[in-house]
Amino acid sequence: MNSALTAFDLARIQFAFTVSFHIVFPALSIGLASFIAVLEWRWLKTGKAYYKDLCLFWSKIFAVAFGMGVVSGVVMSYQFGTNWSGFSSFAGPVTGPLLMYEVMTAFFLEAGFLGIMLFGWQRVSPRAHFGATLMVAIGTLISTFWILASNSWMQTPQGFEVVNGRVVPLDWFKIVFNPSFPYRLAHMALAAFIVAGLVVSAVGAWHLLRGRRDPAVKKMFSMALWLLLILTPIQAFVGDQHGLNTREYQPAKIAAIEGLWETEKGGTALNLFGIPDMQAETTRYAVSVPHLGSLILTHSWDGEIRGLKEFPPQDRPNSTVVFWSFRIMAGLGVLMILMSVTAWALRRGDRLFEAKWFQRLAIAMGPTGFITLLAGWVTTEAGRQPWVVYGVMRTSQAVSPLTTQQVGISLMAFVLVYFLVFGTGIYYMLKLMRSGPALPGQTPHGVPEHSPDGTARRPLSAADQLIDVA
Secondary structure (H helix, E strand, O other): OOOOOOHHHHHHHHHHHHHHHHHHHHHHHHHHHHHHHHHHHHHHHHOOHHHHHHHHHHHHHHHHHHHHHHHHHHHHHHHHHHOOHHHHHHHHHHHHHHHHHHHHHHHHHHHHHHHHHHHOOOOOOHHHHHHHHHHHHHHHHHHHHHHHHHHHHHHOOOOEEEEOOEEEEOOHHHHHOOOOHHHHHHHHHHHHHHHHHHHHHHHHHHHHHOOOOOHHHHHHHHHHHHHHHHHHHHHHHHHHHHHHHHHHHOHHHHHHHHOOOOOOOOOOOEEEEEEEEOOOOEEEEEEEEOOHHHHHHHOOOOOOOOOHHHOOHHHOOOHHHHHHHHHHHHHHHHHHHHHHHHHHHHHHOOOOOOOHHHHHHHHHHOOHHHHHHHHHHHHHHHOOOOEEEOOOEEHHHHOOOOOHHHHHHHHHHHHHHHHHHHHHHHHHHHHHHHHOOOOOOOOOOOOOOEOOOOOEOOHHHHOOOOOOOO
């Protein structure tokens, strides 16, 4: 059998690569924007200087994440025209306006107030500055709304008809508020806050291990852990409801996630472990718990779940991929809950800031938010295959008529440029995190209003540290 990659395969790999780089930056900036707004509100409410120090510190990291998210997002939008022109031609009447609404509402709102948030500390009143920060935070959430509306419509499309080979919108309310949208929006928004919470707690733990015990470090560590204690169980509940919705509207995806091939009557077992084999139509080395699949996926003892064999082979998602991506997401989610509960127990014993073993755990858990986020998106996107618009348009119909050489060259260029540009950006963010907020009595690195020659500063200029250590 010829195993050479086709232009279609390379186009999918390229989009997966670019979207994986992109999603981590908006997720962090969405969570940090709201965190910074809460910090500034607390500063206005209490007058305690360390809240402002934390605002200035995290604003620098937010600026870098926001800038890289915008750049990587622009690249993704171009790919719809270059590699996926079939999709753009077919579904553009729906996805085009939804993405336009995101630009007209969220991006313009963020762009309008971002400069004030980053550079307006000495130019506007504290309350006006807080208003700008709040608008940026709201803008990131509005952006999440429209992007998830577009993606959710591709998962559970409704409110349209197909005329002459193109989608024609009939009911925009049904298009936006499609069946999976509320669950996916809540799931993604909570994921962004959890990603930011894990990063903030890891940075706080890093500085606690280095001996800092000043109020700024303690406060950001404590606030992040309170956030995780509240949100991680809620995320588990939302994920459960999302699973019930997916079972109703995308049953093949659920069967692939569970590695379930046969429809089991009288109760479905849950495969805790196994290696799904798409060719042999079985899950090898399966370790199963009877009836647990029914309890989780139908909330009943004998609920029935359709097996993959009920779907034509050409309509089945790749169970080998989504089986493990889902378990990575769910397993790390359980660890996050356990970490949050452990922090609560340490807090009650007044040992939160002195338990070095827990601080090391918090540092190790810092990147897990991004890993879980990527695993979740792999599950939902690979589980939708072979459809780009579920049940309406196949992914193979969406690809542009390109040669393998054309897509291969652009993919190599993306890999080189992305690792250089975004690798440098990630390194710089880590360097900023390592520097920490200003020490008590030390003047924090404020954000100048203009560069020395009097020209306006760009958003990335808010991070005013040199990238190289002197």
